[in-house]
């Protein structure tokens with residue numbers, strides 16, 4: 001419609017100018033076509049003309065060359081003969097057809113000095129040429145006897161004689177143009193042509209040219225100019241009439257209506273016209289410009305230069321009107337006619353079209369209206385399509401980006417829509433799912449029957465038990481795995497049929513989270529520790545059973561919604577609670593022992609830990625409190641502390657007692673022992689045997705008593721007489737202990753070895769005692785072989801662990817604890833000497849240093865005693881070296 005509307009407007013407004021334009025354009029095109037074809041034809045013509053011209057020039061060049069060759073051959077004839085007689089010359093020259101070389105005549109020119117002139121003329125006359133004399137042309141044109149010159153160059157022979165007789169005896173030296181050629185030929189030895197001349201024998205108006213070939217005397221040198229001049233004999237000469245030469249040459253070609261002009265251009269300046277061949281009158285001898293082809297002056301000429309016999313001629317070819325007419329072609333006119341005919345046709349058509357304009361306009365108006373309607377419809381439809389496409393794109397983006405599966409099922413129960421999330425959740429691609437039965441695809445088999453039950457009714461009415469509801473079901477993935485889903489089902493009517501749209505969410509993680517929450521709730525509810533959760537304002541949100549019971553309430557539920565302050569006394573609320581809660585908020589965590597108020601108003605001591613709860617972004621949203629009723633523990637701790645205190649003072653008293661007792665016993669014992677020993681010394685063997693035995697028992701008993709008292713004193717002094725700890729060299733301490741044990745080691749042939757030992761932070765005297773007791777025992781309780789003792793140390797957790805290993809009798813595991821108790825021995829005195837105090841002393845020393853002592857041993861397999869001591873540079877945690885009890889005890893002892 002739009003197009004025809006345009007056409008109507010075109011017809012209305014543009015037709016008349018269009019006709020004019022078409023006609024004008026047609027004429028222009030016709031003219032251009034004509035011109036193009038004509039110029040093409042003209043180019044062809046020019047090329048043909050140039051080719052014809054070249055042909056003519058080539059023929060002429062050949063003629064000139066032939067002429068020169070002929071003169072050369074005449075010269076050769078002369079050179080080859082001793083003496084040439086007139087009849088011999090004629091006989092040699094005559095056979096050459098005149099036309100062939102376009103010769104007017106062939107001549108022999110003799111060289112005659114003035115001295116020889118008379119004899120020469122006489123000799124020629126004798127040959128039969130009566131009246132022969134050397135002549136020249138007088139100013140009036142008559143032939144007269146040549147005036148006197150040094151040398152003459154008379155025509156001696158001329159063939160043919162007919163028409164050329166006038167030339168006999170003519171002296172070439174009498175005329176400057178000829179003389180110039182004579183001199184040039186003589187001096188150079190080259191064939192030389194004269195410039196244009198009027199021949200002596202010329203009766204018409206043709207220009208003549210002589211071609212001279214010098215001949216030098218045989219046997220004489222002719223290398224230099226002088227030699228040539230003096231030895232010159234004469235010239236073989238060809239006489240040419242240029243017009244005839246040109247005519248005869250061109251006559252061999254087909255006439256083409258081309259004028260040919262020949263110019264002599266040897267001398268600089270304008271050349272001279274020698275001859276013209278063609279339709280024009282000859283104007284020989286005139287200047288070059290004299291030849292103007294009148295009728296075709298506009299046409300270009302074609303020219304070439306010929307060089308021969310020392311002269312340069314220019315041949316110029318020009319087309320004549322007859323030539324042009326003969327070549328004129330009909331093609332440009334045909335092109336002109338065709339284009340004009342087409343133009344006329346088109347113009348006529350347009351005129352007819354214009355006459356039909358009214359009709360078309362009417363039709364076009366009708367078309368325009370329906371066109372407009374259609375255009376509106378198309379526009380609206382395009383707009384609606386764009387809107388629809390946008391809606392579809394929007395919908396596709398929504399369903400595509402949805403996290404939940406969106407699935408549509410048609411009335412037959414087959415999948416008709418399947419979004420990306422459905423693919424992600426169930427594992428089926430859209431291609432796999434579309435058109436498949438929904439239940440079979442997504443539900444475990446055991447539910448198929450139940451799900452399919454109400455489907456017939458849904459198809460009819462778009463209703464069903466699941467429609468319009470959200471319910472939790474079990475779904476099945478492509479790999480067969482079942483998982484919990486939440487399905488929201490709705491019914492939509494599409495083209496008269498009910499479809500179901502389901503939005504399905506994978507609730508696996510929600511389910512497991514719920515389960516986890518339930519588990520945590522049970523744990524929290526059943527925990528023995530009281531747990532309460534409150535918001536940041538302190539309003540209780542959860543309280544477990546233990547918390548409720550602890551605070552005298554029946555259940556946690558009755559406390560939810562109430563404020564935390566209910567568990568605090570008024571004093572606490574005034575002083576402690578707010579700062580405590582602030583600390584929790586600042587530090588996120590706080591622990592304290594606080595008093596809590598029960599329902600009945602009584603209080604109890606609680607160990608509280610309060611934690612600030614934060615959401616995923618780290619923003620606090622509540623407080624979680626964990627409470628333990630520590631009333632009993634506190635009571636027990638107080639009791640324990642009291643008992644410990646009591647024990648410590650009783651221990652101290654005991655130590656003091658032991659010290660005092662042993663110290664005070666030493667004096668009387670020393671007296672008893674001294675006197676018993678005195679008795680033994682004085683009365684040994686003087687009384688009866690019983691007395692001796694009794695005295696021996698008394699001595700032995702007092703000695704043992706002394707040892708016991710000393711050991712006991714040592715034991716009691718460990719805690720009371722200890723020195724300050726100082727860095728102590730382990731090696732030095734060991735050496736001291738070994739030197740104290742020197743006798744025992746020697747007696748039992750014991751071997752004591754050790755690894756490098758470290759420095760420790762210790763009471764040096766006590767560590768010597770420690771090594772001494774352990775190594776002494778290792779030596780004492782040896783087996784059958786000699787004792788082997790090895791001492792070493794290694795660092796563990798920053799402390800040094802020493803070990804004393806022996807190969808002795810070993811100790812059963814059940815005695816490993818007991819042997820460290822004072823007076824505990826595993827053998828009788830008869831078997832092994834001892835008081836049972838040594839290891840008790842060791843234990844006391846090690847514990848005073850904050851360490852511990854133990855052993856590894858089996859009966860019969862040796863024993864290894866271990867003890868730990870702090871490294872040098874570290875102060876032991878327990879620096880129990882109380883000076884006061886010692887001082888007090890010693891004071892008491894004194």
Ligand code: ADP
Pocket residue numbers: 777778779781806808809810811819824825826827833834835836837838839840863
């Ligand atoms: P005493 O050595 O005076 O008997 P100790 O307190 O030193 O007292 O030792 C207690 C007991 O432990 C010893 O009687 C002995 O039975 C046992 N005992 C100690 N050291 C060793 C050891 N190295 N090998 C075997 N038994 C030992």
